[in-house]
Amino acid sequence: MPERIQCEFHLLRYVPDAVKNEFVNIGVMLREAGRTETTRVRFTRDWSRVRCMDPDADTALLEAMEGELAARVRDGGSGSKPVLQMLEESLSTSVQMTESRGALAESVPAEMEQLMRLYVEPMRERVVRRKSGRAGIAAQMRSTFERAGVWELMRKRIAASQYTRPGDPLKIDCGYRPNGVIRMFQAVSLEGDLEAAKVLAYSADRLRAGVRRVEDASLDLAAVVEPLRGVVEGSGEAEDRYRFGVETMEEQGLRVLTVAQLAGAAETARKELRV
Structure with a gap:
C-alpha cells in the first residue's frame, strides 16, 4: 500500500x-x-x-x-x-x-x-439535469483537465482582443504555454446553430497572427465538440450540419477534438506542464 x-x-x-x-x-x-x-x-x-x-x-x-x-x-x-x-x-x-x-x-x-x-x-x-450543448462540453473539458491536475495551471477566459483588435468579444475557454507554442481550447457545440463554429473559424488567422506578434509563439487552437452520435438522431440534416461545422473549422487550421479525445489532450498537458 x-x-x-x-x-x-x-x-x-x-x-x-x-x-x-x-x-x-x-x-x-x-x-x-x-x-x-x-x-x-x-x-x-x-x-x-x-x-x-x-x-x-x-x-x-x-x-x-x-x-x-x-x-x-x-x-x-x-x-x-x-x-x-x-x-x-x-x-x-x-x-x-x-x-x-x-x-x-x-x-x-x-x-x-x-x-x-x-x-x-x-x-x-441527487439526480440533476445533465448539461448539454456548449455548457456540457465546457464542463467535461474542465473536469478532464482537473483530473489531470492541470486546470489550475491554465489561463481561463482568454480575451481574443489582446491578439486581434480592441472590441473583439470572443473569449477562449482555456489555454497554456508549454514552450514555443500556446495551446488553446474552446468548447463548440454543433447540435444546433453553427454560428460559434463559424466565428471561431473566422477568428483563427487573426488569433494566430496576434499570438505570433504578442507572444512570439505559434498557436495550436483546438475546438472541442460533442461526438457525432450525440447530435445525430436519425437526421441526415443534423449530420450535414455537424460535418459542415467540423470541416469549416478544420479548413481554417483548427484541431477538432470530441469530448472522448479530451483525455489525450489532458495527458499531453500534464506532461508538458510537468505535473
Whole structure:
C-alpha cells in the first residue's frame, strides 16, 4: 500500500451577511503539509445554493476569484497570510476561509476530489439535469483537465482582443504555454446553430497572427465538440450540419477534438506542464 501524503486544507465559504453568519461552502484550498508550492484551489461549478441564499450574489466575480487565488498561492510567499489579505482586499468578508485541517491523501488531486464531494458538493448524489450543448462540453473539458491536475495551471477566459483588435468579444475557454507554442481550447457545440463554429473559424488567422506578434509563439487552437452520435438522431440534416461545422473549422487550421479525445489532450498537458 503506497504511503499516504500528509496534507492541509481550508474550506472557502460564501458569507453574504456577517451578522446572520450563514454560509455556503464554495471551495477548497489544499496543499501538502508545509509545501505552499503544491497548493491547489477549486471552487464549485454549481452556484445554485449560493443564489438560493443570496439572489444578488456576483457569481462571475466568485468564478474569477478562483483563478486569482490559485495564482496568488502559487506565486506569493509562504503560509496563508497572502491569501487572507487577497480575500480581504477582493471581497471583504463575503468569502471566508476556515482554519487549517489535516488529511492523509493518496494524492493531492484525488484528495481534492474527495474534499469537494464531502464538503462543497454533497448534493451530487441527487439526480440533476445533465448539461448539454456548449455548457456540457465546457464542463467535461474542465473536469478532464482537473483530473489531470492541470486546470489550475491554465489561463481561463482568454480575451481574443489582446491578439486581434480592441472590441473583439470572443473569449477562449482555456489555454497554456508549454514552450514555443500556446495551446488553446474552446468548447463548440454543433447540435444546433453553427454560428460559434463559424466565428471561431473566422477568428483563427487573426488569433494566430496576434499570438505570433504578442507572444512570439505559434498557436495550436483546438475546438472541442460533442461526438457525432450525440447530435445525430436519425437526421441526415443534423449530420450535414455537424460535418459542415467540423470541416469549416478544420479548413481554417483548427484541431477538432470530441469530448472522448479530451483525455489525450489532458495527458499531453500534464506532461508538458510537468505535473
